[in-house]
Amino acid sequence: MRIALTSVFVDDQRAALTFYTEVLGFTKRRDIPLGDNFWLTVVSPESIDGPELLLEPSDHHAVKPYRDALVEDGIPLAQFAVDDLEAEHARLTSKGVVFTQSPTDVGTAVVAVFDDTCGNLIQLIEEKADKNHADAR
Amino acid sequence: MVHVFRALDDETRRLVLDELSVRDGQTLFEICSVLTMRHGLSLTRQAISQHLGVLESAGLVVTERRGRSKFHYFNPEPLAEITGRWPTRKRTEQ
Incomplete structure (x- = not known):
């Protein structure tokens, strides 16, 4: 079993595509019309055949209270890995x-x-180089 | 003032104030992750939320909404009341 796709709810699929590609730097993978919405996914350019992130419409009535409560407490819905978090923080802040x-530092x-x-809130993580980690890979 | 002493009479709540005085303005999520990862505490989010409630009702923590998130800040004013009531002074030798 593999994780091939996961999703985040987005308020506006086109605005989300712009943010996830132009600001974050992901690559559009699928963009298929589906009624009023689209099957819209992005992937990391570092892993084109890797897991896809579905930018899923947030129009279901359960989404708003669910996300509002999580965002109020600062709880992220997804985690992306980066090599240099300080650099990403500076790059994204400048945008x-x-x-x-x-x-x-945790x-x-x-x-x-x-x-x-x-x-949504999204967590970025830079795992520290660790011998045990390297062995596990 | 009773609330302040009660609020301070707990190691977890003192750690929360320690962390907020290092970096002010944290979400519940950040406070939970820092207590777990830096201090090895395995408390539930609800428990930490209750501790924050005690600190807030004692006036030692104030919250502020920024955007859609709620941030917690350390407010040292109640502590100043304590030192105001019992100011530190040099002991005068008899």
Whole structure:
């Protein structure tokens, strides 16, 4: 079994595509019309055949209260890995991205949380080089 | 003032204030992750939320909404009341 696709709810699929590609730097993978919406996915340019992220419309009535409660407490809905979190934080901040948590050293990793402008908080993680980790890979 | 002493009479709540005084303005998520990862505490989010409630009702923590998230700030004013009531002074030798 593999994780091939996961999703985040987005308020506006086109605005989300712009943010996830032009600001974050992901690549559009699928864009298939589906009624009023689209089957819209992005992938990391570092892993074109890797897991897809579905930018799913947030029009179901359960989405708003669910996301509002999570965002109020600062809880991220997805986590993306980066090689250099300080550099990503500086790059995204310069593009106007708002962080609810600045880079924080949590021992085994450095993490930060930003607002994806589509209704979600997203965590970035830079795992620290670790011998045990290297062995596990 | 009783609320302040009660709020401070707990190691977890003192750690929360320690962390907020290092970096002010944290979400519940950040406070939880820092307490777990830096201090090895395995408390539920609800428990930490209750601790924050105690600190807030004692006036030691204030919250502010920015955007759609709620941030917690350390407010040292109640502590100033304590030192105001019992100011530190040099002991005068008899």
